[in-house]
Amino acid sequence: MLADIRRFVGRISDRFKRGFYGPTFRCPVCHFVLAAVDADGNGLLVCPVCGAVIEIEAVYGHIVPVVLDMELYRPQPKLRLHPMATHLPIGLFPVALLGAVTLLAATLLQRLGLASAVPGGRASVLASAVLVLLVLSVGASLATLASGLWDWNFRYRRRSYRQIRLKIACSIVFLAVGAGAIALHASGLVFAASGLMHLDSAAGLVAALAYLVALGANMVVLATLGHLGGTLVFGR
Numbered sequence: 428m429l430a431d432i433r434r435f436v437g438r439i440s441d442r443f444k445r446g447f448y449g450p451t452f453r454c455p456v457c458h459f460v461l462a463a464v465d466a467d468g469n470g471l472l473v474c475p476v477c478g479a480v481i482e483i484e485a486v487y488g489h490i491v492p493v494v495l496d497m498e499l500y501r502p503q504p505k506l507r508l509h510p511m512a513t514h515l516p517i518g519l520f521p522v523a524l525l526g527a528v529t530l531l532a533a534t535l536l537q538r539l540g541l542a543s544a545v546p547g548g549r550a551s552v553l554a555s556a557v558l559v560l561l562v563l564s565v566g567a568s569l570a571t572l573a574s575g576l577w578d579w580n581f582r583y584r585r586r587s588y589r590q591i592r593l594k595i596a597c598s599i600v601f602l603a604v605g606a607g608a609i610a611l612h613a614s615g616l617v618f619a620a621s622g623l624m625h626l627d628s629a630a631g632l633v634a635a636l637a638y639l640v641a642l643g644a645n646m647v648v649l650a651t652l653g654h655l656g657g658t659l660v661f662g663r
């Protein structure tokens with residue numbers, strides 16, 4: 428079952444990578460996957476993980492990476508703000524999603540006539556906690572994005588890397604979709620004062636669906652960001 432899910436996700440990500448990265452090759456030193464399009468006008472690029480200076484040779488249509496040198500001086504800030512800053516969004520957002528799914532389950536249980544399954548007052552506390560978690564995780568992601576841009580500027584010298592472009596795009600999507608989910612939550616369109624969802628009206632149903640889809644989609648974006656960040660630290 429788990430292997431099937433991994434294969435399925437792997438197929439989707441491979442297709443996406445082929446489209447976004449174009450032809451790729453592995454760094455001969457650390458095996459990190461690099462996009463040929465990131466090479467400069469002289470066909471040179473520096474591996475962001477190990478610092479190998481690679482020249483791309485095209486031999487009969489195949490990419491042959493040749494290591495010319497190793498980048499010896501590479502800023503390694505002692506205070507690694509970006510990896511630290513990732514903990515708040517990555518740690519808190521899934522808990523907010525879990526809270527929202529719990530509130531959906533509580534609302535459905537109540538609608539099925541199992542009202543006693545939802546203790547009075549608890550749902551409104553949980554709804555407030557979910558909002559606080561969302562604000563904290565999406566708000567903290569601003570600091571994560573800023574520290575990531577700082578790292579790209581200094582540690583990677585603003586070189587072009589597909590992975591970093593994708594990370595910047597995903598961060599902006601996470602912020603925008605997260606802000607939309609917070610606005611929906613705070614507007615009162617999704618949750619009643621009791622903390623349960625408004626599933627009895629068409630507007631409430633649409634708002635709840637949009638809210639849950641936004642949270643689910645952002646979880647995928649967050650997982651992608653974490654995965655890409657992991658590959659930039661540990662290589663393959």
Ligand SMILES: [Zn+2]
Pocket residue numbers: 454455456457458459474475476477478479
């Ligand atoms: Zn490398």
